[in-house]
Amino acid sequence: MIKNVIVENKPAKIAWIIKTEDWSILERVIKLNSWLAGGYHNIIIVMNDDNIILEEYQSFLESYDPDLIILPPEVKASSINRDNLNPFSIVEHEDLLHVVPDIDECLFSSCCLKTDELTIREMSVRAKNILVRSTDKINTDEERFELVLCGDAVERVHMDDNNLSYREMFLRETIKENLTETESCVINWEGLTEDYADTIVDKYKFNARDIKGSFRNAMYTQEKMPLVRTFINTTKSYVSSVHMAHEENKFITIFIGKELKIAEATMLWNLRANGHYIYWISMQNVKDQYKQLVDELYSLTMLLDFEEDRFEFYKKKIKIIVPNGTFDGLSEIEEYMLQKELNFSIETNTLYLGTFDYILPVFETNYSTVFENGTKYEVLLSNNIKTYGGRYISTIISDDFMLPYSDCINELLRLDYNTDYRISKDRYINVLRESNFGDRGSSRCTFSRVEVQKCFNHIFKKAGYGRFSQSSTGNFHNVYLKLCRNDDNAFKYLKTSPYKEIFELLRDNTDKNKPGWLEIDIDRRVLNILEIFELLGIPEPRSFKEVYKYIDYIPKEILELLDNSILERGFLLTCKDCSFKSWYSIEDIGQKFKCRRCNLEQIYNINPLWLCKLNEVVFAGLVADMHVPLLTVDYLKKKSKNSFQWVIDSDITFLQSNQINNLDIICLIDGKTCLGEAKSNSEIDQIQFDFYTKICKACNIDILVFSTSTNDWNGGTKQRIENLKSSFKGDIICLNRNMLYGE
16 A cells, blocks of 8 residues: 655754752753744743753643753653653653753854955845854844844844844854864864853843834844754854744734843743744833833834734734733823723733744654555655754655554654654654755655554553453444445435435334334334335325336335345244244245244245345344444544544553443544444443543543433533543533534
């Protein structure tokens, strides 16, 4: 089997963990982020001294779905709670170089040229690895906010010295010695790993004397976030850049604080990485210049004296955050903003991050082919990526390869120790790859074929469950599905007329007043052709001529069910010797029939009516209410957007207690795990709910479904479902008869 797939090559997403008030580590993290490909969109998470991630960061980390988590010094990977996380690995600080093993190679193979301001304007020169014009002047008007913002200067033309970014300024200081206009030099990594204390210190303050200019520059800086920008190649950095995604959900976020502490600095970094436009100003400065700030906000959001093509960037809500509580002068700011009719909100005593929803940029998107080779797949991945630093990810986008977000699925995919795989939150397969400078062509990656039964088997096994196998009721489902030839036919017969009415009548072995009831060796309902006509709304023959006309007519729906062996034809015959009356399938008789009681072979003494009844296994399945789980599967399949896989009704055993439970619904909806209960009555008892609470927590299930073929669940079941919502983080779907049958 050959499948065509889309492959996205993009930077690895890194979540850096730092300790509270550890500025030295924060500066190093920002430095590395500025160097790594896609580093602007890596996030920084704060951990307390007890090695616990702060609550306000936990959900943000989970929604970010990092490829790698890098820990601060002296923190072990075993201390991190991996619930709701599925990275390739959690990297201890001592192993940091294993994450970026090619830094030395990249730097030693790159050169920077000294040039003057006139030469750098030439396009032929700018296309080369030009850095910046060398100078002896040092900008002393920066502070830690410049560090957090990463000095992202939009280099449409060469900036003057006062607008050099943090990185440019630092690197300039590193290479300015022994460099002439005609010489080139290889950057020494040791020079770049020096302590930043002499470069970023408190005396380098952001230009607070000109709040209008500093605010506008900060906004312009964030118009486009570069995908690749390194210490080495600043002039080409904006070739690959993207506008922010989900613009309608983003804010211009202004922090007003006493001082820029770690919590605020990381909050600013993370909000900017998530697409917000950020600005930080001290309480003292905003007291003195709040009108200039508000006027600039008004000009920015109302398109006054700003370039018209930038309007959409800034046409958004304004959020002012005062993390340390209110201060004298805040009311004046609020009043002045109301006068300007600005769309804003003010939050105090908060450092809320929300969820990460920025769509990250990619290096390139191309098409590839996945080849099936026995129990494994092979795919060719392009090597034409030069990432300037760090590892990158190849995401295989295909509806055929959407799998659960679980580390045990990662293990299933891996066939060797040469390639790392993981399933991301969008349920696609991701491959961790190295930057191969100068390497071109393609690499062949091989991963295991992981089917839905195998997925759940490993998920259940990891949670302490075993003996996951098809139930006795599931055997009925299996036979019925095979007879129907495909799932669509199976669902059609159960929910659409006239098949639904035929099934409902023939499965009814309680109401003897309905047509077709026979009290024979097996009490069963069968239908003759006239009863079939009545059921399908075909007019009953009113004369002998009409009977002759319809005598050999079989409705197409009946023919379809007969052709699939779901209905069987036969006769009701009575033995002339022992008077035993029994059903005989057409396959059992010829010119003569043999009595099932006395074994006498004889000819028919009547011209019997042709009768139709359900296949015995189908009948047993319908009596066991197999229509409810199958119609539930049909509903969920239609609810899926990309892919759907399912497992027939199964039993599962909790190994510690040998307790056996039944699962009616087991499926993957767009790669998300879904379990559920399907009932023909309106109640699920507390014991069953306790089982679902336990297994969902143990297996990190994404979706629970409870379906009934009655009009609704009773009050007790509804209350149990509500109680379950308080402890279950996933989605709960409740279905009734109208929803199952689409009525």
